[in-house]
Amino acid sequence: MLEGLVSQESLSLNSMDMSVLERLKWVQQQQQQLQQVVSQSSNNSPELLQILQFHGSNNDELLQSSFSQFQMLGSGFGPNYNMGFGPPHEAMDECISRTSSCHMEPVDTIEVLLKTGEENRAIALKNKRKPEVKTRGEEKTEKKIKIEAETESSMKGRLNMRNTEASSDTSKETSKGASEIQKLDYIHVRARRGQATDRHSLAERARREKISKKMKYLQDIVPGCNKVTGKAGMLDEIINYVQCLQRQVEFLSMKLAVLNPELELAVEDVSVKQFQAYFTNVVASKQTIMVDVPLFPLDQQGSLDLSAINPNQTTSIEAPSASWETQSQSLYNTSSLGFQY
Amino acid sequence: MERQIINKKKRVFSLEPNKNPSAVFTRKYTSHLVPALKKLNMNKNSSKQTVKHEVDMALALSAQEFAWSRFLLQKLSSSSNPTTTTSSSSDGIRILERPDKEGGNEEGGIEERLRELKKLLPGGEEMNVEEMLSEIGNYIKCLELQTIALKSIVQDST
Numbered sequence: 496m497l498e499g500l501v502s503q504e505s506l507s508l509n510s511m512d513m514s515v516l517e518r519l520k521w522v523q524q525q526q527q528q529l530q531q532v533v534s535q536s537s538n539n540s541p542e543l544l545q546i547l548q549f550h551g552s553n554n555d556e557l558l559q560s561s562f563s564q565f566q567m568l569g570s571g572f573g574p575n576y577n578m579g580f581g582p583p584h585e586a587m588d589e590c591i592s593r594t595s596s597c598h599m600e601p602v603d604t605i606e607v608l609l610k611t612g613e614e615n616r617a618i619a620l621k622n623k624r625k626p627e628v629k630t631r632g633e634e635k636t637e638k639k640i641k642i643e644a645e646t647e648s649s650m651k652g653r654l655n656m657r658n659t660e661a662s663s664d665t666s667k668e669t670s671k672g673a674s675e676i677q678k679l680d681y682i683h684v685r686a687r688r689g690q691a692t693d694r695h696s697l698a699e700r701a702r703r704e705k706i707s708k709k710m711k712y713l714q715d716i717v718p719g720c721n722k723v724t725g726k727a728g729m730l731d732e733i734i735n736y737v738q739c740l741q742r743q744v745e746f747l748s749m750k751l752a753v754l755n756p757e758l759e760l761a762v763e764d765v766s767v768k769q770f771q772a773y774f775t776n777v778v779a780s781k782q783t784i785m786v787d788v789p790l791f792p793l794d795q796q797g798s799l800d801l802s803a804i805n806p807n808q809t810t811s812i813e814a815p816s817a818s819w820e821t822q823s824q825s826l827y828n829t830s831s832l833g834f835q836y
Numbered sequence: 837m838e839r840q841i842i843n844k845k846k847r848v849f850s851l852e853p854n855k856n857p858s859a860v861f862t863r864k865y866t867s868h869l870v871p872a873l874k875k876l877n878m879n880k881n882s883s884k885q886t887v888k889h890e891v892d893m894a895l896a897l898s899a900q901e902f903a904w905s906r907f908l909l910q911k912l913s914s915s916s917n918p919t920t921t922t923s924s925s926s927d928g929i930r931i932l933e934r935p936d937k938e939g940g941n942e943e944g945g946i947e948e949r950l951r952e953l954k955k956l957l958p959g960g961e962e963m964n965v966e967e968m969l970s971e972i973g974n975y976i977k978c979l980e981l982q983t984i985a986l987k988s989i990v991q992d993s994t
Contacts, residue, residue: 702966709969716976730949733972737956740979744891747986751873752887754993
């Protein structure tokens with residue numbers, strides 16, 4: 496019977512386009528069989544390890560027992576858990592004895608895990624969703640699925656970072672702070688969230704989404720942010736960019752100070768400069784800006800490093816200016832500004 | 837609505853220039869800065885500090901919709917010898933130190949970077965994180981426009 500289910504699973508796993516409902520139903524079917532095996536083999540991959548954590552919803556003992564199991568088994572396993580037929584059986588039996596639930600058919604479930612790593616990650620993620628359906632409301636399920644959709648496509652490091660983020664996010668609600676218990680922290684958080692302080696967690700989640708939206712907007716503005724992943728790197732880039740802009744302004748004002756006595760600013764020139772400065776922001780006139788760059792006199796102040804920055808800056812500045820109009824709606828609508836439209 | 841501006845063989849067609857916020861800002865900025873520079877010029881009193889002061893003042897006056905501009909105005913008006921948001925020497929040192937700090941992408945590192953970002957923004961330290969992030973966005977935009985305006989002014993005069 497399970498072989499049939501396994502084959503179906505193999506088909507379904509290959510296409511991640513299954514609807515959420517189908518997946519949930521399938522997961523509910525698989526839950527009893529797969530739970531323990533997943534926990535056993537998850538010592539080989541951090542993603543599966545997290546399923547284990549989710550499965551042990553309110554049962555910390557299960558986790559700690561399985562952690563000790565992992566440490567026992569860990570030496571015997573390589574990255575390829577196809578080899579681990581022998582030990583897992585014993586370990587699983589022991590695990591079963593320690594835990595309250597979980598009937599299993601070890602061999603078949605291991606067959607499931609014989610599939611590629613990608614599929615196993617898929618299993619892991621589906622199993623992740625399962626306890627959510629049980630313990631939480633639909634809202635949180637959706638949010639988690641969103642997060643999982645991201646983790647599917649991201650690296651492990653990113654996954655861990657997200658976990659740390661989420662755990663620190665509600666760290667006020669948790670008490671622990673040990674090293675490997677970072678993942679246990681996650682569990683504690685999730686357990687408590689399901690129970691009592693829903694409002695807090697929801698509010699925090701909303702706040703986090705706002706902040707991440709703003710970070711995305713900043714990512715569009717600051718050139719070169721797309722290549723960096725993660726909040727820290729992006730913040731670094733933003734800081735760098737702001738400092739560059741400020742230095743550039745300072746440099747230009749120093750230059751202006753030097754040139755000021757020589758400036759012949761007549762009234763007509765004022766309007767000329769205004770409009771020149773104005774139309775440089777129009778998208779169509781990008782070529783004039785490109786011309787500006789080599790004409791920019793470099794020798795007077797002797798600051799060659801800034802001049803090296805400038806050509807890069809001008810090309811990048813034009814792009815954001817072009818996108819100003821597309822961004823302006825979001826920019827000015829979110830904050831209550833009286834900007835003329 | 838079209839406005840046609842003929843300027844030394846350059847033609848500029850602008851559709852509804854009042855609705856383009858970057859154009860509005862740039863126009864305001866230059867209209868503040870250039871007369872101020874003229875005045876400075878006439879007074880024969882121009883030091884580097886004072887020009888910087890005028891530059892920042894023009895920035896603050898052109899962007900009065902934003903919170904940071906209010907803080908900037910406060911700073912400028914309160915200090916007689918204006919040291920503005922950028923201090924070149926300390927910035928240089930800070931840039932050199934940062935490679936050491938950048939070591940790990942940790943959770944604590946994010947807090948640190950947010951604090952540093954707050955320092956960069958005028959008045960950023962009194963805002964909370966969300967507000968600060970959105971203010972940083974339009975601050976960056978205005979800085980970019982400011983550099984463009986300054987460049988064009990400088991270039992025209994040389």
